[in-house]
Amino acid sequence: MPVGYMFTVFCVAVGTLFALAPVRRPQPISTVSYFLGLAVNELPFFAGIYWLGISTALAFAEGDIDSPIAWATVALAATAALGLTVVAYQGWRDRSAIQRAVVDGLGADWRTTIDADLAAGLQHRLPWARILFLPFFRRRPDVRRVANLSYGDAGRRNLLDVYHHRSTPAGAPILIHMHGGHYDSGHKNSQSLPLLYRLAGHGWVCISANYRLRPQYQHPDHLIDVKKVIAWAREHAHEYGADPSTVFVAGSSAGGHMAALAALTQNDPAYQPGFEDADTSVSAAVVLNGWYRTYFDDSPESAPAYHITADAPPFFVAHGGKDTLVPLSHARELTDHLRRVSTAPVVYAEMNGAHHAFDLYHSLRFEAVVDAIEAFAARVRSRERAGQRQAR
Numbered sequence: 001m002p003v004g005y006m007f008t009v010f011c012v013a014v015g016t017l018f019a020l021a022p023v024r025r026p027q028p029i030s031t032v033s034y035f036l037g038l039a040v041n042e043l044p045f046f047a048g049i050y051w052l053g054i055s056t057a058l059a060f061a062e063g064d065i066d067s068p069i070a071w072a073t074v075a076l077a078a079t080a081a082l083g084l085t086v087v088a089y090q091g092w093r094d095r096s097a098i099q100r101a102v103v104d105g106l107g108a109d110w111r112t113t114i115d116a117d118l119a120a121g122l123q124h125r126l127p128w129a130r131i132l133f134l135p136f137f138r139r140r141p142d143v144r145r146v147a148n149l150s151y152g153d154a155g156r157r158n159l160l161d162v163y164h165h166r167s168t169p170a171g172a173p174i175l176i177h178m179h180g181g182h183y184d185s186g187h188k189n190s191q192s193l194p195l196l197y198r199l200a201g202h203g204w205v206c207i208s209a210n211y212r213l214r215p216q217y218q219h220p221d222h223l224i225d226v227k228k229v230i231a232w233a234r235e236h237a238h239e240y241g242a243d244p245s246t247v248f249v250a251g252s253s254a255g256g257h258m259a260a261l262a263a264l265t266q267n268d269p270a271y272q273p274g275f276e277d278a279d280t281s282v283s284a285a286v287v288l289n290g291w292y293r294t295y296f297d298d299s300p301e302s303a304p305a306y307h308i309t310a311d312a313p314p315f316f317v318a319h320g321g322k323d324t325l326v327p328l329s330h331a332r333e334l335t336d337h338l339r340r341v342s343t344a345p346v347v348y349a350e351m352n353g354a355h356h357a358f359d360l361y362h363s364l365r366f367e368a369v370v371d372a373i374e375a376f377a378a379r380v381r382s383r384e385r386a387g388q389r390q391a392r
Helices: 003-020 029-042 044-061 068-106 128-133 193-201 221-240 254-264 328-341 364-391
Strands: 143-150 159-165 172-178 205-209 242-252 284-288 315-320 346-351
Touching: 003 029, 003 044, 003 068, 029 044, 029 068, 044 068, 044 128, 068 346, 068 364, 143 193, 159 193, 159 221, 172 193, 172 221, 172 254, 172 364, 193 205, 193 364, 205 221, 221 242, 221 254, 242 254, 242 364, 254 284, 284 364, 315 328, 315 364, 328 346, 346 364
Parallel strands: 172 205, 172 242, 242 284, 284 315, 315 346
Antiparallel strands: 143 159, 159 205
């Protein structure tokens, strides 16, 4: 009896089931569903080619398919393969939805409104080698990571990493990313790394930071930390080639909540104790699978929507329809509110096939999200340049 083969097929089949139909409750089933479903949902090719394809070929080659149970396992593998095909198709379909979101948010003629040098750097083809064979490998040889720089007095929870091109080009825009983890866990150098390395490879200076966690710290301590990172970037990022006048703030899950709050409370002294005069303004916000309601039933001012005004910065929001941790309706509410009140562009990419934490790997879906973020950033930067030219 091919026990190893049976175990592999069973795991892939269960992961495929949870990818197609995630379980929201009860625990611990929902937890298993989240982790197995996420991995298979974002890596269907890896699961199909390696886990199923190679293990099935080895089982036949070694003569292990010689019993009714073994043949039943082969049938289960075939069923899982069909499911993985559906998962891969959903990822491809989400690419189209993301591209439409860019047009809806920036306008059908958005490409003509971007400066030529910025348009030339936009992605034009899929990195199939990474998607098929190296989905876990985030690093790039042209990007240097400078780790564990201090931006505050909270020890390891106030450390950040800087990613920049090894050539250190001058005038680089800055992107600051805050990790997720329910505000009580997580760390820098864990999420959205395909985004950070892509942008750094294209000349950005990217920063990923830790922040103080619950239960020892509460709102607005986390928001204060984000603002400290923004202030640090304006003071120090030029050492890595950055232009401190262009800062994007981004985050995933809880980090998305922080990023949205930081973008909507720029230079508010109430959230800058001890550094009230620091410039914490940002050019735009990028929020991935974020939390948008109040902070653990805190006061209304702990929700991003509370701070939305007509002069809110541009927003890019991406959320998955299969997110079992943050309902899709929350993202819709925030973007609808932004579009009603703010005069700045709002790009909302709704991905029906995406789970929470879709930003971990080089997948069909997240590569399209990164493409869209680059297009959004190019539009924002072009508008800033136009404003600077007019000011002269």
